[in-house]
Amino acid sequence: MAQQNFRTRARSSYGGAKPRRTGGNGRFRADDRAGSRDHQRQATAPEHAPRASKPRHRKHRPDRGDYRPQRPDRTTQRPTAHGHRPSTPGIDAIALGKAGDNLTSSGTFESFALPAPLLRALHAQGIHAPFPIQAATLPDAIAGRDVLGRAQTGSGKTLAFGLALLARLHGGKAVPGRPRALVLVPTRELAMQVADALTPLAKATGLWVRTVVGGMSFDRQAQVLRRGVDLVIATPGRLADHVRQGTCALSQTAMVAVDEADRMADMGFLPQVREILDLTPASGQRLLFSATLDGAVGTLVGDYLTDPVEHSVAPVTASVGTMDHHVFQVAHTDKQAVAAAIGARPGRTILFVRTKHHADRVARQMRNVGVPAAALHGGKTQGQRNRVLAEFKDGRCSALVATDVAARGIHVDDVSLVVHVDPPNDAKDYLHRAGRTARAGAAGTVVTLMTPEQKHTVRRIAQQAGVRPAIIPVRPGDTELARITGAQHPSGVPLRDPADRRTSNRKAPQRRGRR
The missing domain is CATH 3.40.50.300 (P-loop containing nucleotide triphosphate hydrolases)
Known part of the structure; x- marks a missing residue:
């Protein structure tokens, strides 16, 4: 699939609405008119001056001041095999419930640092023993390391990254318009099925999971994002539309999982994936799962994953x-x-x-x-x-x-x-x-x-x-x-x-x- 300019994608996927201005290279721009007026108002008005021209009943809109057109500095310290990941916005620590809630044993999910509500939700669904890809990746993913997983369809990848994200999100609070974690998938159907698998587990831990995909109402998705979502499961094109329209900011998206990266490459979505990753914190965690790591996928890994732990379950054949x-x-x-x-x-x-x-x-x-x-x-x-x-x-x-x-x-x-x-x-x-x-x-x-x-x-x-x-x-x-x-x-x-x-x-x- 040929690479499309974001300006063209916004016009076709949002009913002809005019997108926000973009730079010459097609990257997202933050200097929209509403944001500029906010900065001018803050510079000329007293610190606590009331906004006389703004009705009190007007709905709250999330601040758009964190959309930065420049690429983040990738030299920021990242975790290594002998170091620790610096604190990231919205996740000061890996909250895993009260002390003593996490049971430990071997050969089951209790052997991982999963919150007790998450364990109970797994058991309620009859899920007791992890698949090989889950057992291999969960310890490193929960610890905050970047993880590169090579596994085929049907190997249990969804819970491999999903449980790690939910465990790290547990105990935190969603911020309006700023998801705390993100899962990128190539198709709408895959997004729906990932959501079906993770939503019951997230509900048990008090977390909000929503999908942001094409073919569904843009306005309804925008309303859900404004209320605050912990984990967004999205296709690259629709998420790019929301970022461009100012209904979603990624400045506090400290964890990103990319599923079926090889299919993303086949469908021509990797340029959009790169644009989205550029808007997330440079010190954030990246989890990437793919059946193959050749060509463009290998380049993506080298550019966005820092000292990743690689786990391979089975060869392609x-x-x-x-x-x-x-x-x-x-x-x-x-x-x-x-x-x-x-x-x-x-x-x-x-x-x-x-x-x-x-x-x-x-x-x-x-x-x-x-x-x-x-x-x-x-x-x-x-x-x-x-x-x-x-x-x-x-x-x-x-x-x-x-x-x-x-x-x-x-x-x-x-x-x-x-x-x-x-x-x-x-x-x-x-x-x-x-x-x-x-x-x-x-x-x-x-x-x-x-x-x-x-x-x-x-x-x-x-x-x-x-x-x-x-x-x-x-x-x-x-x-x-x-x-x-x-x-x-x-x-x-x-x-x-x-x-x-x-x-x-x-x-x-x-x-x-x-x-």
Whole structure:
């Protein structure tokens, strides 16, 4: 994705509103008119002079005087393996509850310096033992060190950085318009799912967690930010809009976690991530999680993480070992019927295609023959996408037809089968698609539907991904198709699209006119 100027992004994402002035290099500017008037008023009026021209009932606005256009000095002392991190705004110490509240043991979350309310919330959800990435990173992250985590999707990264942030935030107080901690993610869906995982834990510790993503009301998000939020989970573009409009300041955001940094790089978000990190305290803590650390991600680590502790759980190709990989060679005329039979199987299935139009077409064809399928892509509204994911999670929709971009935020357990209806572009996309199944060490099956002319491309991608699947010719109704995937004959009863279910239940407006 080509880098966009912030001025252009603000105009397109905020309904045409004119953004605040920016410098020649596109960085955020703090010298808005309201801020300038405040400084002039302070210089000419007595210290406690009343503001006669300002009505008392006017709503309070957060001070915008801390938006600095210049890049912070990165030479500020940062923690090292033999030193301590200097105090940061809003976090004078790691508040972990009353003395004696934190129990200690080995092999469980009690072995970490987590607040007692947080431990009780984990136990209430049936979470007792940490995943490897959590056990590796939590001690350093809670201690305030910069952490670099290499782990695949489904390895437990969300709690790895989420528990550390909540533990360090515990006992503090949110400031209007100035979040104390930040999580940056590449997609709206991933932001929602991170929030779903952390909100119950934050509520147990008295902390406020909110999402700031595109596709949702800007004004409502601004109102929530003005009330004060401890932890913001955001996509880079929408957060940049709020900073530019003066509804969010990052001067007291002492902790930042960047999740799926490699996908950020693929989607062209790293320039915005850099701009956001430049506005946070130079002495703040950085947690970065990525499947790979090459190219632009490695440069980002070198520029913004100080003496990071690196923890790697598994290499890129290790996760494919818990999956069964198969390639089905199908004729063009049979591909639709084979996909529908696979979608009719019991359990959750994700089917990947390349374009949003193909996703709509495949989902519609499957619903027409009785398969509870829905499409997920960037062309749908956020409300439609939320409804589709909700029905996929609760089982009302068992087949999800998704594009690569939209599926980057899908983190749903118990997805036992992934189908490449359209082969991926490269090995990286193959592994990321496959990562929707076999999460947290569970078993899963990955199937690629291949037409004869795609044979060379599919073989090359599989070899680069480190898998060697056998090529099996199949037709609708074949025993081998049913044995591997559990494919069934669809019911043939047409079904309604869950994304449009709400609007279809509304009464149609009555026409008025001459009779």
